[in-house]
Amino acid sequence: HSNVLHNGKRTQQKTIKTISHHEHLSTLVAPTIKDGPQTVSVHINKPAVLECVVSGVPPPRVTWRKHGAILAGNNPGYTFAEDGSLHIHSAQVTDTGPYLCMATNQAGTQHKRVDLQVYVPPVISSETREYLAPVDSSVTLHCQTEGSPPPSVTWHKDGHVLSETVRQRVLSSGSLQIAFIQPSDAGRYTCTAANAAGTVSLEMSLTVQSRFLNLLGSVMVKVTLTVRGEQFFVVPPFFSASIYFCNKCFAFCVI
CATH class of the missing domain: 2.60.40.10 (Immunoglobulins)
Structure with missing residues (x-):
C-alpha cells in the first residue's frame, strides 16, 4: 500500500506484485x-x-x-x-x-x-603304458587329451624332443603313430599336454620284437658228420644252440 497526493487529497493505492514460478524439469540421459x-x-x-x-x-x-x-x-x-x-x-x-x-x-x-x-587343466587318458611291436609293423602310442582350451601335445623319446618324420607322426587326437618299426624305435616315450591352465605328462615304453622268435630256448645239440656212409662225431660232440622261428623261415644258430 502507498499514499498518493491527488488534487490535494491523499488516497491509498494497492500495489500488486506478480511472482513468476519457474518449473524445474529433470533432464533425461x-x-x-x-x-x-x-x-x-x-x-x-x-x-x-x-x-x-x-x-x-x-x-x-x-x-x-x-x-x-x-x-x-x-x-x-x-x-x-x-x-x-x-x-x-x-x-x-x-x-x-x-x-x-x-x-x-x-x-x-x-x-x-x-x-x-x-x-580347465589338461588330462591324458590312456590305458596302455607298455607296447610290444615286431619289426616292420606299425603301432599307435595312445595319448587322448582333454582340457580347455584344447591342449597342445608334444612327444619326447628318451628325454629328447621327437620330431615328426615320414614314419612318425602325431595324430589329431594327440596319439603318436609309428610305421615300419625299426629296432632303434625302442625306448621310453613321453606325451606332454599343455594349455593355459597347466601341464601334464604320461610316460610309456615301446619294445621292438625281433623278426625271429626264440621258442625253444637253449638246447643241447649233437652233431654228426656222415662221410661215405660212416658217421663221425664233430668235436665237441655236444654244444649249446638256440633255434629261432619266424612266419616263413627256420634259423639255426650256434651260441
Missing part, C-alpha cells in the same frame, strides 16, 4: 556403459567378474542374458552388483560363452557383450 574387458578368462572353480558399469538419468535398469535367456536374480551361482556387473562365484565349464548386459531407462537402451572363457 540415455544409459551409457563404461568401457571394460570384453573377454574374461578364469580357471575353473575360481570367481569371475563380468563388468557392466552403467550410468544414466534416471538410473538404468540392468539385465543380463546368456544365449538369449535372461539370467534369474535368485540363482545362487552368481550375484548382480549395484553398478550392474555380474559376479560368478565359482566358474564352471558350463558358464563358458557369450553374455549380454542390457541397460535401459526412459531415454534409451545400451548393451555390451562379454565373453567368458573357463580354463
Whole structure:
C-alpha cells in the first residue's frame, strides 16, 4: 500500500506484485556403459567378474542374458552388483560363452557383450603304458587329451624332443603313430599336454620284437658228420644252440 497526493487529497493505492514460478524439469540421459574387458578368462572353480558399469538419468535398469535367456536374480551361482556387473562365484565349464548386459531407462537402451572363457587343466587318458611291436609293423602310442582350451601335445623319446618324420607322426587326437618299426624305435616315450591352465605328462615304453622268435630256448645239440656212409662225431660232440622261428623261415644258430 502507498499514499498518493491527488488534487490535494491523499488516497491509498494497492500495489500488486506478480511472482513468476519457474518449473524445474529433470533432464533425461540415455544409459551409457563404461568401457571394460570384453573377454574374461578364469580357471575353473575360481570367481569371475563380468563388468557392466552403467550410468544414466534416471538410473538404468540392468539385465543380463546368456544365449538369449535372461539370467534369474535368485540363482545362487552368481550375484548382480549395484553398478550392474555380474559376479560368478565359482566358474564352471558350463558358464563358458557369450553374455549380454542390457541397460535401459526412459531415454534409451545400451548393451555390451562379454565373453567368458573357463580354463580347465589338461588330462591324458590312456590305458596302455607298455607296447610290444615286431619289426616292420606299425603301432599307435595312445595319448587322448582333454582340457580347455584344447591342449597342445608334444612327444619326447628318451628325454629328447621327437620330431615328426615320414614314419612318425602325431595324430589329431594327440596319439603318436609309428610305421615300419625299426629296432632303434625302442625306448621310453613321453606325451606332454599343455594349455593355459597347466601341464601334464604320461610316460610309456615301446619294445621292438625281433623278426625271429626264440621258442625253444637253449638246447643241447649233437652233431654228426656222415662221410661215405660212416658217421663221425664233430668235436665237441655236444654244444649249446638256440633255434629261432619266424612266419616263413627256420634259423639255426650256434651260441
